[in-house]
Amino acid sequence: MKYNGLRFSLFIFFAILFFQSCKKSDDVVPPSTVDASNWGSFVPVSWYNMELKLIKETPGFAPPVAARAIAYTSIALHETVVRGIPNGTSLSGQLEGLNYLPYNDPELRYNWAIAANAAMADMLRNLFGNASADNIALIDQIEVENQLDLTSTEFSQEDIDRSVDFGKRMANAIYLWSASDKGQAAYLNNFPSSYVPPSGNGLWVPTPPLFQSALLPFWGNNRLLYPENKKITTQITAPPAYSIDHNSDLYKAANLVYQTVNSLSQEQVYIANYWADAGGTFTPAGHMLAITTQLVKDNNLTLDKASQLFAQVGIALNDAAIVCWNCKYKYNLLRPVTYIRNNIDPTWTSKIGTPPFPSYISGHASFTGATSTILSAYFGNDFSFTDNQKVDDGFSPRSFNTFEEMANEAAISRVYGGIHYDFDTNIGMNAGKAVAQKVLTLKF
Missing domain, CATH: 1.10.606.20 (Vanadium-containing Chloroperoxidase; domain 2)
Structure with a gap:
């Protein structure tokens, strides 16, 4: 899709700022102090149910556009959670153009379900840019409710804030990467007038x-x-x-x-x-x-x-x-x-x-x-x-x-x-x- 000059310049500016805070990920992710297997799957299940609702109700999400949104949401989920999987492997360096991702400190504690919750919420906000006001409000509501359900005395407020921050930084990184695949704003124009079918x-x-x-x-x-x-x-x-x-x-x-x-x-x-x-x-x-x-x-x-x-x-x-x-x-x-x-x-x-x-x-x-x-x-x-x-x-x-x-x-x-x-x-x-x-x- 084509960007106007201002939008493209702002995108490049923020991308540079962001990537300065990232490092190229190694294939094997360092072990975390808390294993991601400690949590069940209710966070991704809640968000994918929301994504299915968004696909139904948001204009322009034809099958390929829906598949794209599902993919980037899933990659953001994996890249957030894999930091809490012993011997887990990042997709960085394996997927086309995915090289620079946020770094987590393996010596610090993360609540990986809270991190995943923050990442998936931001991915849906970004990917469904033309969602209804009611559905945007529902995304906000699910994010808050999930985090409240996941908050426990095992994790300090500092741990929780760190987890939320990491999830959001990961979502931002994946979204910036997604913007270069030629499909970013296709939901706004499913039927480009520039195409003339052969006869x-x-x-x-x-x-x-x-x-x-x-x-x-x-x-x-x-x-x-x-x-x-x-x-x-x-x-x-x-x-x-x-x-x-x-x-x-x-x-x-x-x-x-x-x-x-x-x-x-x-x-x-x-x-x-x-x-x-x-x-x-x-x-x-x-x-x-x-x-x-x-x-x-x-x-x-x-x-x-x-x-x-x-x-x-x-x-x-x-x-x-x-x-x-x-x-x-x-x-x-x-x-x-x-x-x-x-x-x-x-x-x-x-x-x-x-x-x-x-x-x-x-x-x-x-x-x-x-x-x-x-x-x-x-x-x-x-x-x-x-x-x-x-x-x-x-x-x-x-x-x-x-x-x-x-x-x-x-x-x-x-x-x-x-x-x-x-x-x-x-x-x-x-x-x-x-x-x-x-x-x-x-x-x-």
Whole structure:
């Protein structure tokens, strides 16, 4: 995004002042006098529930923007808490451009839950710059209430103040770093007028019913958090070539969508709607965060373990979004509704609304593929669970025997909904999994 001259100058000025108070972090963090495993996960759980509310209610937080916010919140949480994890490893030096972070004195006492509380509160204030006044007030309220709940005689007021200060300095450092990734203010302009979509047979055009212009067409150029994920963008093969021949791969794929939507069972309709996660919801990326948050709470993860898992999920979601959007606007493949109306049935419509961006690859499949891989690595390949996160939206809890099963259902839901070809979801799933496998090689 572009800054005006004054804003950019002020940013550079304060960045210089800030970095003068920071040092380049070593890979291995010195042990603290108080272990972060002494606390449960209620602080991050409370803040991620607030972040999900913000994603729903704040304009401009489309799926990639939501994934970005989740990622930076999670990195700030991890980098604050890792100072209290014996033999914990900072992400500094591992993530692109993340080199200078605040220094904590390992000889002094910190309440790591209070530090995390301060860090996450400031991250949400910064990342959701256009949040409503009511939600900003709610952030203030949660921060105060959490700190009161965490205050004990074990820590002096000096310890508490030191912890709050460290959390806020960490949040400031992560936010300053985030500002250079090209996505900082995208929530203010999801549909940049400077983008002119290419035209031609087989290329994306706005779709019914809203016929919106292209959403976040430059997102694929953003900085990936983990440099290793750059390789994945070059490994995704092109979609089937455009053809109206009935024997062509694209015609067969479009006809499969057409036939599937026209013969959906009641259960398949339910699945399509369950995973729609469209505008006004917590988005597909938020749905993955909601499930992760539920699992962290239900399984009583300690603060140290929770911070590591949230960081892995957040980084994977962010990079999966960038890889996916890079592919979408590289190939600009038309959506099924366009192909079907032009070549099969001019009156046909999808079961759920088609989002305003190219078809290949599927974002939902990318997000769920990435998250299912991270969660499987932590909880196991045979871990069964129930997703309770859409009860408030009128859906029944949905149970799965494995995370893979969840991801497969989420992916096929887009074909049931009529908004993706099956190859969109298959390749999207593989791309998300590949991103997550790279993230799992990071040291925490």
